[in-house]
Each structure stands twice: as C-alpha cells, then as structure tokens.
Amino acid sequence: MIDITKNIIPIPPTATALGFFDGLHLGHMKVVEECFRHDGLSPAMFTFHSDTALPKREKIENLLTNEMKLEKLAEAGVKYIYSPDFNSVCNYTARDFIEKILVSIMNAKVVVCGFDFRLGAGGGSNADELKEMCREYGIEVVIIPPFSLDGCVVHSTAIKNLIKSGEIAKANKLLGYDFSIEGKVIEGNRIGRTIGSPTINQLFPDNIVMPRFGVYKSVTYLDGRVMPSVTNVGVKPTVGYKNSPLAETHIMDYDGDLYGRTLRVSLLDFIRPERRFESVDELKNQLDKDKITAKQ
Structure with a gap:
C-alpha cells in the first residue's frame, strides 16, 4: 500500500472509500470491499489520521491504533491511502472536497461511503448530496446501507460500549477481529515472577478505548x-500501583525476557472484574484459578 499523505503523487484511476474508519469493523469493511468490485480501478482510501480530533468527539477513543489501521488496510489489498489530519481540511466545502481531494489527489472515478457519511465544513452535506454533486465530475458514488449482525447494527459506538462493559467476545464478533493492545513491554514490580506467574506490562496506547478493568482470556x-495468555487490565490494586492503567499479561508456559519488545496482545473473553486481595498469597491462588479458566 502506498501512503501519499506526505508525498502526493499522480495515481491511476481509483475506487476510493471515504470515512474515518476508527475501527475497521465489519460495517466499515463493507465500504472497503466495495472498492474491489470495480474493474480497472485501483482500490484506494481517503480517511483521517486516527489521532485526529473530529468535531463532536469529546475524547478520542479508537478501536485500533493508526499503525494497526494501516496494517489491516494493506492486508485487505488497498493500493493507495491519503490520510491527512482533520484540521487541514475541516474548512473545505463539499465542492472543495470533491475538487481538491477526490478529483485532484485521489483521481477517483468511483467513491464509496457509508449511509451516514458527512462532508463539508461542519458536516453540512450528506451522502446523497455527495452523490448528486459528484455526477458533475463524472464520479459514481456508491452508498453502503447499514450492516447488521445478529440483529445489531454494526457501528463503532456499540462496539466501544461493549468493550467498556467487558463484553469483549461480543465486541470481537462485531469487529471481525480480536480487540488488541500493542505496545512496548515496560518494567514492572516483578511480583508476578515471585509467585509463579511472570508477566509483561504494557501501557495502553494513546487514544484507544479502555476496556472494563478486569482479567481476560487473551493470546x-x-x-x-x-x-495463550491471561491479561489483567487496570491498576493492580493489590500491589498499590498508582500510575496509568496497564495491561499486565501472563504468557502461559513462557518465562523469557521480553523487556523492551513491542508485542500485540488480543483480548478474547472476560473472566472476572479486577479486585484487591488481602495478601499476595490470596492473589496467587486467584491467578492460578484464572489460568485454569483461560485454558478452557
């Protein structure tokens, strides 16, 4: 995949997906997949950098990092991507957006967007208006309707709420992949090693939705x-940890040194809430039970 954000180059005619795509969940992928159905056009994407603050977003809570988003798009087969910061285009009118981005940068002959797509300063134009205006430029617009799974419309807000409530298995089903944490392994207090459960500690990436504090089956x-692994998300109340929330993961049947490595941990299912134990021995006994549960 060629990222033309910082180095705009002429590209061949494209079928371009439009959207913020903060999670690339199953609904988002319906938009992306449509770009591959237009013979003779290169599949491309216009999006925003994941750390961009969009209007009406009090807090940035993405479902995956920008790096993970680019990785998934490349795996899907997207050929070109343009992902500026929102602030660089937020004052464009809808027509500015069509002329300066879709025509001049993306060389779009087909544009694909979701039913709820908005464009133009203040989100003043909708998908139907985009379709009408694009006719003047010879651009076809395909509007993707809502996608439902098990009676639930798949959208980012619903998935984030599931993750925040610990319903990670349901969230993963709507995502189409497992919600993951990726980050550098940092120094911990090494208590886990003294009780037979050595762990890796990772800070949560900036701007990622925070799961419910608790213990998860993970890989x-x-x-x-x-x-296979077990991950505690939270603040480790038993040992008096007082900094930012961590993902603390015990990898089954592994005892190597991973400090400084960047690893990905995927949460699969919620085991129990985080709690404070009266002693380290009580914590050890519960961790042993958690490992048995995670193996099931």
Missing part, C-alpha cells in the same frame, strides 16, 4: 507464535 503474538 499474545510472539515471534510468529500465538501464545
């Missing part, structure tokens, strides 16, 4: 292997 991706 850790390590050197091409998918390792």
Whole structure:
C-alpha cells in the first residue's frame, strides 16, 4: 500500500472509500470491499489520521491504533491511502472536497461511503448530496446501507460500549477481529515472577478505548507464535500501583525476557472484574484459578 499523505503523487484511476474508519469493523469493511468490485480501478482510501480530533468527539477513543489501521488496510489489498489530519481540511466545502481531494489527489472515478457519511465544513452535506454533486465530475458514488449482525447494527459506538462493559467476545464478533493492545513491554514490580506467574506490562496506547478493568482470556503474538495468555487490565490494586492503567499479561508456559519488545496482545473473553486481595498469597491462588479458566 502506498501512503501519499506526505508525498502526493499522480495515481491511476481509483475506487476510493471515504470515512474515518476508527475501527475497521465489519460495517466499515463493507465500504472497503466495495472498492474491489470495480474493474480497472485501483482500490484506494481517503480517511483521517486516527489521532485526529473530529468535531463532536469529546475524547478520542479508537478501536485500533493508526499503525494497526494501516496494517489491516494493506492486508485487505488497498493500493493507495491519503490520510491527512482533520484540521487541514475541516474548512473545505463539499465542492472543495470533491475538487481538491477526490478529483485532484485521489483521481477517483468511483467513491464509496457509508449511509451516514458527512462532508463539508461542519458536516453540512450528506451522502446523497455527495452523490448528486459528484455526477458533475463524472464520479459514481456508491452508498453502503447499514450492516447488521445478529440483529445489531454494526457501528463503532456499540462496539466501544461493549468493550467498556467487558463484553469483549461480543465486541470481537462485531469487529471481525480480536480487540488488541500493542505496545512496548515496560518494567514492572516483578511480583508476578515471585509467585509463579511472570508477566509483561504494557501501557495502553494513546487514544484507544479502555476496556472494563478486569482479567481476560487473551493470546499474545510472539515471534510468529500465538501464545495463550491471561491479561489483567487496570491498576493492580493489590500491589498499590498508582500510575496509568496497564495491561499486565501472563504468557502461559513462557518465562523469557521480553523487556523492551513491542508485542500485540488480543483480548478474547472476560473472566472476572479486577479486585484487591488481602495478601499476595490470596492473589496467587486467584491467578492460578484464572489460568485454569483461560485454558478452557
């Protein structure tokens, strides 16, 4: 995939997906997949950098990092992407957007967007208006209707609410992939090693939705292997940790040194809420039970 955000170059005619795509969930992927159905056109995407603050968003809470978003788009087969910061285009009118981006940068012959897509300063124009205006430029617009799964319309807000309430298995089903944390392994207090459960500690990436504090069945991706693991999300109340929330993961049957490595941990299912134990021995006993649960 070629990112033309910082180095705009002429590109061949495209079928371009439009949207913020803060999660690339199953609904978003319906928009992306439509771009591959137009013979002779290169599949492309216009989006915003994931750390962009969009209007009406009090807090940035994405479902995946910008790096993970680019990785998934490349895996899907998108050929070109243009992802500026929102502030650089927020004052464009709808016509500015069509002429300066869709025509001049994306060389779009087909544009694909969701039913709720908005464009222009203040989100003043909708998908139907985009379709009408694009006719003047010889651009076809395909509007993707809502996508439902198990009676639920798949959209980012619903998925984020599931993650915040610990319903991670349901969230993953709507995402179409497992919600993941990716970050550098940092130094911890090494208490886990003294009780037979060595762990890796990772700070949560900026601007990622925070799951419900608690213990999760997880898998850790390590050197091409998918390792069963148990992850505690929270503030480790038993040992008096007082900093930002962490993901603390015990990788089953592994005892290597991973400090400084960047690893991805995927949450699969919620086991129990985070709680404070009266002693380290009580914590050890519960961790042993958590590991048994995670293996089931």
